[in-house]
Amino acid sequence: MSNDPYAWIEQSLATIHKANWYRVVQTIDSRPGATIQMEGRSLLNFASNDYLGLAGDERLIQAAITATQIYGAGSTGSRLLSGHRELHRELERAIAILKQTDDALVFSSGYLANLGTIAALVDKRDLILSDQYNHSCLKNGALLSGATIIEYPHGDILFLKTQLEQRDRYRRCLIMTDSVFSMDGDLCPLPELIDLAAQFNCMLLIDEAHATGVFGETGAGCVEHFNLTGSPLIQVGTLSKALGSLGGYVAGSAALIDFLRNRAASWIYTTALSPADTAAAIAAISIVREEPDRRQKLWQNINYLKQLLTQELPQLKLLPSESPILCLQLADAATALKFGSDLKELGIFAPAIRPPTVPTSRIRFSIMATHELSQIEQLVEILCQLNSQVHFKI
Numbered sequence: 193m194s195n196d197p198y199a200w201i202e203q204s205l206a207t208i209h210k211a212n213w214y215r216v217v218q219t220i221d222s223r224p225g226a227t228i229q230m231e232g233r234s235l236l237n238f239a240s241n242d243y244l245g246l247a248g249d250e251r252l253i254q255a256a257i258t259a260t261q262i263y264g265a266g267s268t269g270s271r272l273l274s275g276h277r278e279l280h281r282e283l284e285r286a287i288a289i290l291k292q293t294d295d296a297l298v299f300s301s302g303y304l305a306n307l308g309t310i311a312a313l314v315d316k317r318d319l320i321l322s323d324q325y326n327h328s329c330l331k332n333g334a335l336l337s338g339a340t341i342i343e344y345p346h347g348d349i350l351f352l353k354t355q356l357e358q359r360d361r362y363r364r365c366l367i368m369t370d371s372v373f374s375m376d377g378d379l380c381p382l383p384e385l386i387d388l389a390a391q392f393n394c395m396l397l398i399d400e401a402h403a404t405g406v407f408g409e410t411g412a413g414c415v416e417h418f419n420l421t422g423s424p425l426i427q428v429g430t431l432s433k434a435l436g437s438l439g440g441y442v443a444g445s446a447a448l449i450d451f452l453r454n455r456a457a458s459w460i461y462t463t464a465l466s467p468a469d470t471a472a473a474i475a476a477i478s479i480v481r482e483e484p485d486r487r488q489k490l491w492q493n494i495n496y497l498k499q500l501l502t503q504e505l506p507q508l509k510l511l512p513s514e515s516p517i518l519c520l521q522l523a524d525a526a527t528a529l530k531f532g533s534d535l536k537e538l539g540i541f542a543p544a545i546r547p548p549t550v551p552t553s554r555i556r557f558s559i560m561a562t563h564e565l566s567q568i569e570q571l572v573e574i575l576c577q578l579n580s581q582v583h584f585k586i
């Protein structure tokens with residue numbers, strides 16, 4: 193037996209390499225946007241969650257600078273100790289107005305919002321029913337809570353209903369789902385989930401990370417898109433995607449938010465969101481409200497890309513998508529990696545997503561409001577070029 197207790201780490205890394213699962217970080221040397229600088233070249237960016245193109249917007253940058261000048265670089269403590277600023281409440285009010293909920297609570301990230309909320313809502317006496325494709329932070333929040341977890345097959349309402357027949361064995365029940373699935377781009381069946389939650393007296397948590405700013409007439413998310421504003425939900429989300437900043441939130445009833453301030457460990461025991469991130473998010477929510485044309489441009493771009501792909505490359509295996517996330521399925525991890533690096537060579541940045549993150553390998557394209565139509569045409573031309581290579585024929 194080896195006397196190095198850390199030797200297994202090298203072995204584990206070797207296994208990860210062998211499976212083509214090894215992850216590398218790629219450096220971007222410019223402001224976020226539809227084009228970015230990488231390795232001394234300009235690339236078309238189809239890899240960003242910055243759906244409205246706000247992360248590089250001058251107004252967010254100026255808001256962050258001003259808040260930093262007034263309040264400093266860091267918040268210096270938890271909200272309950274030295275970290276609370278009026279800016280935090282201003283942001284929480286803006287989120288609550290956008291979502292049309294009583295109140296909201298901001299966390300340092302969407303990941304922490306889900307961990308803290310789920311673990312505060314349920315414990316070992318309770319049941320969690322979770323979509324199998326939910327984001328890692330919902331899954332880890334469920335594990336942290338100690339509740340019994342049943343993962344239901346993706347979007348399978350009938351399966352979920354069958355499982356809910358056991359609901360009476362448990363004290364509380366929490367159904368949880370992403371609204372837009374981050375690695376597929378499809379939507380959850382929200383109206384059916386709300387009905388089931390009501391029928392079986394369950395709480396329903398919906399993660400609007402990829403929907404906020406993108407879906408709904410005012411950009412409130414999928415809840416608004418499905419005309420379900422005002423439903424008894426726990427809405428979680430992030431400030432880091434369409435809102436272009438950093439941080440997470442929960443929106444819901446006044447009692448829920450008050451309870452989380454007292455029970456969510458990932459809110460109580462962590463440093464408050466920085467003044468810069470908070471102010472940038474406030475500026476972003478104003479832009480979401482005042483510039484609906486950004487959202488319209490995003491949807492125009494999404495529809496244009498789909499239309500071109502149907503016309504030019506009907507043979508591509510695209511996962512069903514109803515969002516700015518569009519995934520091209522590829523045979524295996526090695527093919528996806530090669531496809532990703534060839535795309536980059538030809539001027540497109542879009543990442544290969546592989547197991548264990550997802551069950552099957554794919555390239556994930558995300559569309560932004562700030563893409564020009566000509567840039568979308570360029571993407572399709574390059575895909576045509578790659579598809580003509582024997583290697584990628586599918």
Ligand code: PMP
Pocket residue numbers: 301302303304327329370374399401402429430431432438439440
């Ligand atoms: N939920 C979903 C569905 C996500 O895709 C992500 C981020 N990838 C998160 C939550 C976490 O948000 P954040 O990046 O703010 O931690």
